[in-house]
Amino acid sequence: MSKFVTVMMHTYRSKIKSKPFIITTLITIALLFVVTNMNEITKLFGEDDAAKVGVIDKTGDTLPALQAQLKQAGDDVKLESYKKSESEAEKAVIDGKLDGLLVLEKDASGIVTGKYKAEDVTQQSLITDIENALQQIKNKMAAETIGLNQEQLAAIYLPVSFEKESLSSTAKSEEEAAQVYILVYVVLFFMYMTVMMYGSMIAVEVATEKSSRVMEILISSVSPVKQMFGKIFGIVLIALTQLVLFIAGGLAAVKLNENLSGSESIIQKLNLNEIPISLVVYALVFFILGFFLYATLFAMMGSLISRVEEVNNLMTPVVIVIVAAFMIAMYGRENPESVFVTAASYFPLFTPMLMLLRVGMLSLPVWEIALGIGVLVGAIVLFAMIGARVYRGGVLMYGNAPSLKLFKQALLLSKQEKRDTTEL
Numbered sequence: 001m002s003k004f005v006t007v008m009m010h011t012y013r014s015k016i017k018s019k020p021f022i023i024t025t026l027i028t029i030a031l032l033f034v035v036t037n038m039n040e041i042t043k044l045f046g047e048d049d050a051a052k053v054g055v056i057d058k059t060g061d062t063l064p065a066l067q068a069q070l071k072q073a074g075d076d077v078k079l080e081s082y083k084k085s086e087s088e089a090e091k092a093v094i095d096g097k098l099d100g101l102l103v104l105e106k107d108a109s110g111i112v113t114g115k116y117k118a119e120d121v122t123q124q125s126l127i128t129d130i131e132n133a134l135q136q137i138k139n140k141m142a143a144e145t146i147g148l149n150q151e152q153l154a155a156i157y158l159p160v161s162f163e164k165e166s167l168s169s170t171a172k173s174e175e176e177a178a179q180v181y182i183l184v185y186v187v188l189f190f191m192y193m194t195v196m197m198y199g200s201m202i203a204v205e206v207a208t209e210k211s212s213r214v215m216e217i218l219i220s221s222v223s224p225v226k227q228m229f230g231k232i233f234g235i236v237l238i239a240l241t242q243l244v245l246f247i248a249g250g251l252a253a254v255k256l257n258e259n260l261s262g263s264e265s266i267i268q269k270l271n272l273n274e275i276p277i278s279l280v281v282y283a284l285v286f287f288i289l290g291f292f293l294y295a296t297l298f299a300m301m302g303s304l305i306s307r308v309e310e311v312n313n314l315m316t317p318v319v320i321v322i323v324a325a326f327m328i329a330m331y332g333r334e335n336p337e338s339v340f341v342t343a344a345s346y347f348p349l350f351t352p353m354l355m356l357l358r359v360g361m362l363s364l365p366v367w368e369i370a371l372g373i374g375v376l377v378g379a380i381v382l383f384a385m386i387g388a389r390v391y392r393g394g395v396l397m398y399g400n401a402p403s404l405k406l407f408k409q410a411l412l413l414s415k416q417e418k419r420d421t422t423e424l
Contacts, residue, residue, distance in 0.1 A: 011234025016238055021242070032250050036256070051126050052098055053098065054089050055103075055104065056086055205231060286351075293348065297383060341358070345372060348379030
């Protein structure tokens with residue numbers, strides 16, 4: 001047991017002190033702060049000023065109504081009457097004195113029309129705000145033209161009463177689904193990235209040790225099985241450490257944004273603080289079990305490789321499975337009750353992502369969740385037993401090109417090595 005802990009802690013300490021780990025962690029946390037506080041950062045550069053748009057109102061009375069409509073909608077657009085010619089206004093836009101030019105006219109039927117000019121028309125949010133406000137004015141003028149009063153016009157635009165009710169006993173309410181939708185997406189994406197990044201780390205480390213012949217020294221003092229699981233547990237500790245740092249950094253960034261902006265944080269706006277504790281626990285359980293499952297596969301693959309350059313070739317089948325699981329999970333976000341998604345969630349390599357998706361989006365009975373966890377645990381035990389045998393023989397194999405045929409050779413070599421050890 002002491003040798004297993006030694007391998008685990010050596011793997012953990014060597015990686016956590018490495019420059020790539022420190023740099024990646026710091027950059028990611030810095031990005032969390034930048035993205036979360038982007039609005040406040042742009043204010044430091046004066047980029048939060050309201051867009052200044054010159055208006056040539058050829059109708060004579062539309063500008064005040066348009067300004068009032070924009071103010072009522074809360075749109076941050078500053079409209080100013082421009083008394084000079086249209087060509088001079090266009091020059092002011094090109095010179096940067098105006099962000100845009102709006103020309104208001106009336107068509108043959110007396111309905112207001114607009115023409116927006118800018119150096120480029122990629123500011124879609126600004127254009128959309130002006131267009132929507134002008135649409136409201138146009139609707140009002142059209143209603144007055146046909147003799148509708150304000151009450152009749154309000155009745156026309158009154159939203160239809162439309163209620164939604166789930167008949168399925170496993171479906172969650174719209175409010176509950178909205179609360180967990182983002183959490184499930186974030187956890188699924190992080191699970192995908194973590195397995196890809198840390199799984200390959202295990203394979204590369206094993207391949208590196210083999211290529212430097214360090215493995216021949218290690219196996220004389222530590223059994224291959226203890227080496228494999230020591231490395232897996234060490235990498236899991238690294239992943240959990242980085243996850244805790246990311247969560248802490250994210251919460252700090254959100255708190256800073258809340259203090260700087262004086263408004264509710266994104267956690268409060270999306271009611272993420274009301275997510276059931278049980279879902280958080282399930283997310284952690286499926287994340288850890290899923291990581292162990294794929295880590296065992298990556299360690300087994302790494303033991304069959306003689307050079308680090310060959311890692312990507314033999315990792316391809318596992319990577320394809322991970323990508324397939326993620327893509328099915330993305331489809332399942334909109335169709336969590338699909339028969340295909342349900343069946344796929346019990347396939348061990350898909351279970352971590354798909355079962356978490358179903359637990360988050362549906363109200364599953366306890367036995368289904370327990371069955372999913374049982375399938376995953378059973379698969380981990382099975383893969384661990386096979387992986388240990390492959391690892392035992394694979395670490396002694398050198399000079400072979402990456403191939404799935406190496407599994408059989410590794411198993412035979414493992415059996416021979418075990419027999420020799422018993423005889424001794």
